[in-house]
Amino acid sequence: MAKRITNQITRSALITLTLNNQQISAFEGETLATVILLSGEPACKLDKAGNPRGPFCNMGACYDCLVTVIDPASPDKRLKSRACMTMVKAGLRVFTTQEDSI
Amino acid sequence: MTDTIYDVAIIGAGPAGLAAAEQILKYDAQVIILDEQSRPGGQIMRQPPKEFKVKDWLRGSIYTDTKNLLHRVEDHPKVNWRMSACVSGIIPLEENGHQVWFQDATGLNSLRAKKIILCSGCYERPLAFPGATTPGVMGTGAIQTFLKSQQILVGDRFVFAGTHPLQLIVAEQIIKAGGKVEAVAFAQPLSSCLAILKQPRIILSHWRVFVAAAKSIWRIKLAGVPILFGCAIKNVNEGKQLNTVILQSVNTSGKAMTNRPVRKYKVDKLGLCYGFQVSSELARQAGAKSVWSDNRGGWLISHSEWMESSLAGLFVAGELTGMAGADASREEGYIAGIGCLLSLRLMSHDVAEQTTRQARRKLKKHNNFAQALAQLSKLPVHLLETVMTGNSLLCRCENITCGTVKKALENNPHSLSANSIKLLTRTGMGLCQGRLCYANTASLIAITRNRRIEDIGPYHAQWPAKPILISSILKKRQQ
Numbered sequence: 001m002a003k004r005i006t007n008q009i010t011r012s013a014l015i016t017l018t019l020n021n022q023q024i025s026a027f028e029g030e031t032l033a034t035v036i037l038l039s040g041e042p043a044c045k046l047d048k049a050g051n052p053r054g055p056f057c058n059m060g061a062c063y064d065c066l067v068t069v070i071d072p073a074s075p076d077k078r079l080k081s082r083a084c085m086t087m088v089k090a091g092l093r094v095f096t097t098q099e100d101s102i
Numbered sequence: 103m104t105d106t107i108y109d110v111a112i113i114g115a116g117p118a119g120l121a122a123a124e125q126i127l128k129y130d131a132q133v134i135i136l137d138e139q140s141r142p143g144g145q146i147m148r149q150p151p152k153e154f155k156v157k158d159w160l161r162g163s164i165y166t167d168t169k170n171l172l173h174r175v176e177d178h179p180k181v182n183w184r185m186s187a188c189v190s191g192i193i194p195l196e197e198n199g200h201q202v203w204f205q206d207a208t209g210l211n212s213l214r215a216k217k218i219i220l221c222s223g224c225y226e227r228p229l230a231f232p233g234a235t236t237p238g239v240m241g242t243g244a245i246q247t248f249l250k251s252q253q254i255l256v257g258d259r260f261v262f263a264g265t266h267p268l269q270l271i272v273a274e275q276i277i278k279a280g281g282k283v284e285a286v287a288f289a290q291p292l293s294s295c296l297a298i299l300k301q302p303r304i305i306l307s308h309w310r311v312f313v314a315a316a317k318s319i320w321r322i323k324l325a326g327v328p329i330l331f332g333c334a335i336k337n338v339n340e341g342k343q344l345n346t347v348i349l350q351s352v353n354t355s356g357k358a359m360t361n362r363p364v365r366k367y368k369v370d371k372l373g374l375c376y377g378f379q380v381s382s383e384l385a386r387q388a389g390a391k392s393v394w395s396d397n398r399g400g401w402l403i404s405h406s407e408w409m410e411s412s413l414a415g416l417f418v419a420g421e422l423t424g425m426a427g428a429d430a431s432r433e434e435g436y437i438a439g440i441g442c443l444l445s446l447r448l449m450s451h452d453v454a455e456q457t458t459r460q461a462r463r464k465l466k467k468h469n470n471f472a473q474a475l476a477q478l479s480k481l482p483v484h485l486l487e488t489v490m491t492g493n494s495l496l497c498r499c500e501n502i503t504c505g506t507v508k509k510a511l512e513n514n515p516h517s518l519s520a521n522s523i524k525l526l527t528r529t530g531m532g533l534c535q536g537r538l539c540y541a542n543t544a545s546l547i548a549i550t551r552n553r554r555i556e557d558i559g560p561y562h563a564q565w566p567a568k569p570i571l572i573s574s575i576l577k578k579r580q581q
Binding site for chain 1: 145150151152154155156157186225226237244247248249280342343370381537569
């Protein structure tokens with residue numbers, strides 16, 4: 001399971017968001033891929049055969065870490081976003097391995 | 103709709119882009135730098151978030167020059183930054199310059215620039231094998247960027263398998279960060295790795311890299327981790343998370359040695375390290391000529407001595423001219439920057455020649471080293487046939503197996519090009535747009551048809567070079 005390195009690192013303020021409707025805390029500047037890996041369930045999306053996919057390239061090339069996000073600023077809009085390229089944000093709602101997640 | 107017009111747009115804020123920017127900023131020119139990441143540095147210097155304070159970030163003398171360059175340019179008051187901007191296309195304009203299309207948080211945008219310097223870097227080449235898409239199988243570089251930037255250790259227990267020595271560096275960093283590494287496996291024999299030591303000129307010019315590698319090997323050994331040779335990935339478990347990695351012995355040509363027992367590891371992360379492919383889609387989409395290189399990263403962009411591609415005003419620097427690492431990218435970026443100033447008539451030819459003399463000398467040395475490294479880390483000739491079994495996913499996005507593509511090749515004996523196989527099977531049509539499957543697909547066609555990849559060609563590169571939201575296209579139209 002993933003863990004934060006704490007030695008000689010000062011992180012920023014903690015914020016709260018939800019991952020699959022569960023409240024979680026994360027540090028500002030962390031990516032959704034990071035909080036998903038830290039959650040212990042690395043799967044982000046289901047592929048075309050319905051199999052789970054997790055972060056693979058961590059640089060925005062592979063699209064395996066696609067998740068669904070709902071920004072609190074526009075709660076009616078569900079957007080697909082690469083978890084490795086998206087920062088956490090207070091109130092953000094993040095959904096992984098949903099059936100509609102491509 | 104009016105676009106802002108810049109003198110130079112630099113795409114990619116890694117060592118090449120930063121070095122180019124630094125030269126151009128010395129003159130009175132309007133520069134804009136675009137990058138998909140939120141902070142400059144490229145993959146080699148993936149920075150921690152601005153909100154973090156990391157003591158001794160990227161220690162080690164091999165990073166010093168590139169880090170200094172990053173700090174000089176990042177704090178430069180004259181740079182216009184467009185970070186978290188994903189460039190989707192470059193359109194040459196009839197009158198003057200190019201239009202650059204990019205998507206960011208505000209939607210789809212465009213800008214105009216007289217000259218473009220494209221420094222789009224590279225990505226890791228995955229192999230296809232049973233279970234390759236199980237969460238927990240990652241690029242070795244990805245494991246490293248999580249460590250460098252996000253400051254997280256992505257798992258508890260790791261195996262690394264590949265041909266590229268990067269896996270030694272990352273394995274050591276994982277051990278240092280408190281992870282347990284079970285094995286670092288090279289597919290090639292030890293003798294192919296040691297061949298580089300027979301080139302004293304390269305050792306002398308790049309002694310810092312050799313010292314860094316030796317230190318890594320020493321610390322890996324000290325931690326009791328086996329470094330294996332002639333050992334490649336066979337398969338991993340399928341399902342929600344990685345738990346089992348199976349490695350197999352292969353001979354010097356990469357064929358399975360079935361008389362040797364397989365090695366089984368209970369781990370939650372596998373780092374793949376089978377080399378890199380250059381990210382040349384944007385340049386090819388714009389119309390720049392490319393040339394195939396088996397071991398320097400695929401379809402490389404051809405260029406003049408001033409780093410100008412076949413498309414006037416489009417300069418290229420860094421990995422997309424051939425994998426050579428950060429130091430070479432820095433020198434190429436420097437030359438491209440000067441080349442750009444020359445073509446903008448902001449610098450005379452004599453001064454340009456003189457200013458780039460030292461960079462060209464250094465670049466030559468770095469390219470010699472890169473050639474030796476490419477030789478060391480090339481895949482054993484039959485490795486792909488051994489690893490890519492019929493049920494392995496070749497195209498990860500569209501879930502197309504190697505078996506399906508082989509069948510399509512059998513049923514269509516005249517199909518040869520990568521594009522025709524793409525049309526027949528949908529390989530390369532998914533969200534990654536063929537970035538992850540191209541090298542393996544092209545190799546599979548080459549092996550089956552007994553032809554060279556030059557005959558097979560690249561996947562056609564077209565706008566948008568990365569997926570964009572339809573809603574952002576509509577929004578742009580309404581503007």
